[in-house]
Amino acid sequence: MTKKDMAILLTEAEAKALLTKVLSYSKADSCEVNLSGARRGNIRYARNEVSTSGALDNQLLGVQSAYGKKVGTATITEFDDASLEKVVRRSEELARLAPENSEYMGILGPQQYLKVNGFFDSIANLTPDARADAVAKSLKLTREAKLIGAGFMDDRNGYEAMMNSKGLFAYYPSTNVNFSLTVRTEDGKGSGYVARGYNDFTKLDPAVATRIALLKAQGSAEARAIEPGKYTVILEPTAAAVLLENIFFNMDARSADEGRSYFSKTGGKSRLGDKIVDERVTIYSDPTNAELPASPWSGDGRAQEKTMWIEKGVVKNLAYSRFWAQKQGKKAVPNPNNVIMAGGTQSLEDMIKSTQRGILVTKLWYIREVDPQTILLTGLTRDGTFFIENGKIKYPVKNFRFNESPVIMLNNLESLGKPERVVSTESDQNYLIPPMKIREFTFTSLSDAV
Amino acid sequence: MGAAGIMMPTLPAFSRSVSAEALLEPGLDVAVKKRLADAALNAAKSLGATYADVRIGRYLNQFVLTRENKVQGIINAESFGVGVRVIADGCWGFASVGDARNEAVVAQAAKTAVTIAKANARLLTEPVQLAPQKGFGEVSWKAPIKRNAFEVPIKEKVDLLLSANAAAMQNGANFVNNVLFQINEQKYFASTDGTYADQDIHRIGPNFTVTAVDPQSGKFSTRNSLSSPMGMGYDYLQVNPADKVTGVTTRYNKGYDILEDITSAAKQAKEKLTAKSVEAGKYDLVLDPSHLWLTIHESVGHPLELDRVLGYEANYAGTSFATLDKWKTKDFNYGSKEVNLVADKTQLYSLGAVGWDDEGVKTKKWDLVRDGTLVNYQAIRDQVHIIGEKESQGCCYADNWSSVQFQRMANVSLEAGKTPLSVANMIKDVKKGIYIIGDGSFSIDQQRYNFQFGGQLFYEIKDGQIVGMLKDVAYQANTREFWNSCVAVCDESDYRLGGAFNDGKGQPAQSSAVSHGSATARFNGVNVINTARKI
Numbered sequence: 010m011t012k013k014d015m016a017i018l019l020t021e022a023e024a025k026a027l028l029t030k031v032l033s034y035s036k037a038d039s040c041e042v043n044l045s046g047a048r049r050g051n052i053r054y055a056r057n058e059v060s061t062s063g064a065l066d067n068q069l070l071g072v073q074s075a076y077g078k079k080v081g082t083a084t085i086t087e088f089d090d091a092s093l094e095k096v097v098r099r100s101e102e103l104a105r106l107a108p109e110n111s112e113y114m115g116i117l118g119p120q121q122y123l124k125v126n127g128f129f130d131s132i133a134n135l136t137p138d139a140r141a142d143a144v145a146k147s148l149k150l151t152r153e154a155k156l157i158g159a160g161f162m163d164d165r166n167g168y169e170a171m172m173n174s175k176g177l178f179a180y181y182p183s184t185n186v187n188f189s190l191t192v193r194t195e196d197g198k199g200s201g202y203v204a205r206g207y208n209d210f211t212k213l214d215p216a217v218a219t220r221i222a223l224l225k226a227q228g229s230a231e232a233r234a235i236e237p238g239k240y241t242v243i244l245e246p247t248a249a250a251v252l253l254e255n256i257f258f259n260m261d262a263r264s265a266d267e268g269r270s271y272f273s274k275t276g277g278k279s280r281l282g283d284k285i286v287d288e289r290v291t292i293y294s295d296p297t298n299a300e301l302p303a304s305p306w307s308g309d310g311r312a313q314e315k316t317m318w319i320e321k322g323v324v325k326n327l328a329y330s331r332f333w334a335q336k337q338g339k340k341a342v343p344n345p346n347n348v349i350m351a352g353g354t355q356s357l358e359d360m361i362k363s364t365q366r367g368i369l370v371t372k373l374w375y376i377r378e379v380d381p382q383t384i385l386l387t388g389l390t391r392d393g394t395f396f397i398e399n400g401k402i403k404y405p406v407k408n409f410r411f412n413e414s415p416v417i418m419l420n421n422l423e424s425l426g427k428p429e430r431v432v433s434t435e436s437d438q439n440y441l442i443p444p445m446k447i448r449e450f451t452f453t454s455l456s457d458a459v
Numbered sequence: 460m461g462a463a464g465i466m467m468p469t470l471p472a473f474s475r476s477v478s479a480e481a482l483l484e485p486g487l488d489v490a491v492k493k494r495l496a497d498a499a500l501n502a503a504k505s506l507g508a509t510y511a512d513v514r515i516g517r518y519l520n521q522f523v524l525t526r527e528n529k530v531q532g533i534i535n536a537e538s539f540g541v542g543v544r545v546i547a548d549g550c551w552g553f554a555s556v557g558d559a560r561n562e563a564v565v566a567q568a569a570k571t572a573v574t575i576a577k578a579n580a581r582l583l584t585e586p587v588q589l590a591p592q593k594g595f596g597e598v599s600w601k602a603p604i605k606r607n608a609f610e611v612p613i614k615e616k617v618d619l620l621l622s623a624n625a626a627a628m629q630n631g632a633n634f635v636n637n638v639l640f641q642i643n644e645q646k647y648f649a650s651t652d653g654t655y656a657d658q659d660i661h662r663i664g665p666n667f668t669v670t671a672v673d674p675q676s677g678k679f680s681t682r683n684s685l686s687s688p689m690g691m692g693y694d695y696l697q698v699n700p701a702d703k704v705t706g707v708t709t710r711y712n713k714g715y716d717i718l719e720d721i722t723s724a725a726k727q728a729k730e731k732l733t734a735k736s737v738e739a740g741k742y743d744l745v746l747d748p749s750h751l752w753l754t755i756h757e758s759v760g761h762p763l764e765l766d767r768v769l770g771y772e773a774n775y776a777g778t779s780f781a782t783l784d785k786w787k788t789k790d791f792n793y794g795s796k797e798v799n800l801v802a803d804k805t806q807l808y809s810l811g812a813v814g815w816d817d818e819g820v821k822t823k824k825w826d827l828v829r830d831g832t833l834v835n836y837q838a839i840r841d842q843v844h845i846i847g848e849k850e851s852q853g854c855c856y857a858d859n860w861s862s863v864q865f866q867r868m869a870n871v872s873l874e875a876g877k878t879p880l881s882v883a884n885m886i887k888d889v890k891k892g893i894y895i896i897g898d899g900s901f902s903i904d905q906q907r908y909n910f911q912f913g914g915q916l917f918y919e920i921k922d923g924q925i926v927g928m929l930k931d932v933a934y935q936a937n938t939r940e941f942w943n944s945c946v947a948v949c950d951e952s953d954y955r956l957g958g959a960f961n962d963g964k965g966q967p968a969q970s971s972a973v974s975h976g977s978a979t980a981r982f983n984g985v986n987v988i989n990t991a992r993k994i
Binding site: 049051053055056058059060061062063065082083084086103106107108110111112157159160161163189190191193197267268269271273274275276277374375376377378379380381382383385387388389391408410412414416417453454455456457458459 | 530532534579634675769771777782908
């Protein structure tokens with residue numbers, strides 16, 4: 010590490026020392042400080058050429074001061090002593106100006122957190138040359154195949170820490186790399202896509218990933234138009250993730266209790282405890298998962314535990330703010346930092362083999378909520394949509410627009426495959442999601458887009 | 460994965476928050492900015508750059524967030540820094556630095572940019588071709604604001620939002636979320652062409668969602684504000700009867716009456732709960748500017764961005780059906796003869812208005828579609844040679860000093876009809892139609908053929924009369940079929956702007972603010988679907 014790296018990326022001891030110093034400036038009733046630092050590197054390419062590349066250092070200190078229930082927050086990006094004191098004073102100034110917030114719950118005392126390893130030297134020590142080499146492997150393949158590659162590789166090495174005047178301290182270092190690639194045929198008639206996300210750079214094989222997008226591009230050219238309607242579909246994990254995350258985003262207890270979410274029921278009740286989807290559906294969060302490690306604490310200091318959200322089709326938990334949990338007499342389960350859906354053992358190939366007539370979907374695009382009452386979503390297929398007949402991929406088909414709810418979809422579940430780590434093409438979040446076969450998935454129109 | 464939580468709504472990330480008073484401190488004196496800029500330009504030139512530009516930016520933001528009778532947050536943010544872009548050995552290089560208050564620091568950023576350019580030059584097959592641009596000397600531009608939103612006391616803003624929320628609750632709302640965004644970009648641009656442009660850009664965006672709940676049926680509905688984000692100061696929130704468009708519900712031009720709109724919204728959210736569910740089929744659509752702006756944005760603004768057409772956004776924002784070969788025929792029919800679409804970076808009160816773009820080009824207005832035919836794209840200095848133009852169209856933008864500038868959408872608008880036509884007269888002629896007001900759900904494919912749009916308010920038209928409210932409405936169409944089904948556009952007196960702060964593009968993603976104007980327009984025989992589902 011260079012001297013500059015050291016200033017951006019603090020060790021646990023360095024973070025603790027800095028946070029202690031910030032708290033020493035506080036004159037408020039209570040004070041809580043969040044600190045983060047990250048170094049990101051990226052390469053973007055298009056038309057088989059590197060288009061932009063960059064390195065970005067970010068560090069941020071946020072101070073929340075409270076006088077009773079009057080709360081103010083200020084953040085700063087400078088770390089000299091004068092700036093540290095200034096940001097504390099500014100948060101105190103804002104707290105005095107702010108009206109009382111009756112929902113403010115005060116700060117937490119010391120917490121116990123799970124041990125998580127999300128930090129890998131392979132990314133922490135990544136050099137610009139190694140990043141360029143990885144991209145070069147991908148470009149070599151697309152150029153040799155006379156296909157056109159457009160991709161993005163983005164790596165991050167960083168940490169988050171927090172401390173407050175009641176003695177809470179938390180620190181979590183992590184690394185991450187996301188790689189995505191769209192490969193198109195020169196005539197623009199075929200297009201393929203792949204995305205990979207890891208905490209450990211050694212797990213990323215850009216050549217293997219590139220071959221997937223390359224085969225999809227070649228295989229999707231000369232697509233035939235078939236009638237929109239209800240079809241059995243096999244959603245690859247990348248396609249399934251962007252639908253399912255809309256269920257996760259809606260699992261807030263307060264909205265459900267207030268009667269304004271899918272998770273609300275008649276009579277002012279919520280669906281907590283109800284069976285809402287097929288009994289083979291189990292969705293949980295676990296910061297210690299080795300394939301998808303996540304911070305063991307949430308931004309307000311609450312511990313992240315292994316939490317069941319939907320178990321065998323039944324809603325087991327909704328996320329509660331500390332205020333709403335107290336009001337409702339519930340446990341204040343925080344929003345999770347990762348989401349995992351359990352699956353089966355079938356491979357994608359097995360799932361295709363067992364399909365008489367259906368459509369294989371590589372990726373879904375431009376997902377928007379049409380009706381929050383049912384989580385009805387619309388969007389389109391892209392980058393590899395194929396017709397399956399008698400257990401085999403027969404030919405590529407033109408892209409469809411769909412209008413479907415992930416809740417209805419998980420009630421029409423045929424089978425689940427082996428979960429894979431995926432990167433959401435909508436939110437950039439990483440998940441563990443299995444491929445899934447769904448009957449009666451609703452396609453409403455055709456698109457000429459490739 | 461960060462500690463922010465997957466299920467938590469996130470606020471836009473702004474760099475550092477400061478007290479309200481600090482936002483009124485003037486930024487650096489223009490003479491100091493010129494000295495800093497010259498240090499960067501001279502350093503770049505001495506290291507072999509054939510072109511360099513520098514942007515010194517101070518970005519101020521304020522958010523006031525409320526729900527019902529509570530203020531949830533008041534956030535003040537300030538970001539200051541310098542971005543230097545160069546061409547060396549025929550290749551672009553870029554570097555940025557925060558809190559750069561002396562010459563040595565910005566000169567170092569220029570050096571880094573040149574080093575990156577020279578390193579990446581090895582990967583190039585074709586050097587950058589930059590369209591020539593004359594220097595304008597020392598110039599300035601200021602948004603036409605009457606009242607600087609940052610000078611308005613926080614209490615006045617809080618009182619306005621809370622009184623609006625109270626009006627909503629008194630009129631039948633169960634919940635209301637109400638937010639006011641204010642933005643001030645103080646941007647200084649300098650380039651080796653000899654332009655030093657000092658610009659002061661202001662934007663404001665009031666925005667609420669009112670929710671009505673029927674616990675017995677378990678149903679809920681929402682109605683969002685019919686406001687638009689604007690390139691204005693706090694004057695946008697001054698009530699002015701001349702800026703009101705009356706009709707089935709009141710809509711607003713350059714002055715927004717939040718109390719009136721939220722009162723209507725509360726009643727309409729309730730009315731929606733029991734409105735008639737639409738019967739799917741073909742309808743003639745009458746689209747209000749508060750709705751049509753988003754359809755223009757997605758189906759015209761984006762496909763006519765030249766970088767998409769060329770494939771630079773293939774892995775993220777997408778490509779375009781409007782390929783160069785179609786444009787070259789000079790006869791590519793984009794829409795009906797009624798359809799005239801213009802790009803304009805000078806339009807008064809628009810979000811995209813500036814005097815000079817982020818590579819020193821004086822902004823202007825140009826045609827994209829004239830009498831239904833595709834005539835041009837949106838392009839910047841390193842692209843215009845591809846479409847045979849000699850100078851850039853001036854639509855280069857970076858969302859921060861730390862981001863590299865690239866081609867972004869200009870304000871793209873549908874010209875008002877030339878013959879006098881009111882909305883009432885347009886509706887009189889419709890036998891079976893739907894009148895749509897406000898923007899809702901939106902989705903379009905990556906080449907901009909197939910789209911689906913919802914809205915806020917839907918009114919059924921039968922034999923020239925509005926007969927009642929509809930719900931569960933969305934329309935699906937193909938871009939060219941849709942614009943060819945345009946049979947009439949109301950006249951200039953109905954022309955209004957809509958827009959958004961957060962148009963996303965690029966990797967890493969950048970957001971830009973853009974407006975789209977139109978008068979109410981009629982589209983015949985559009986496919987409408989029913990979006991209700993039983994669970």
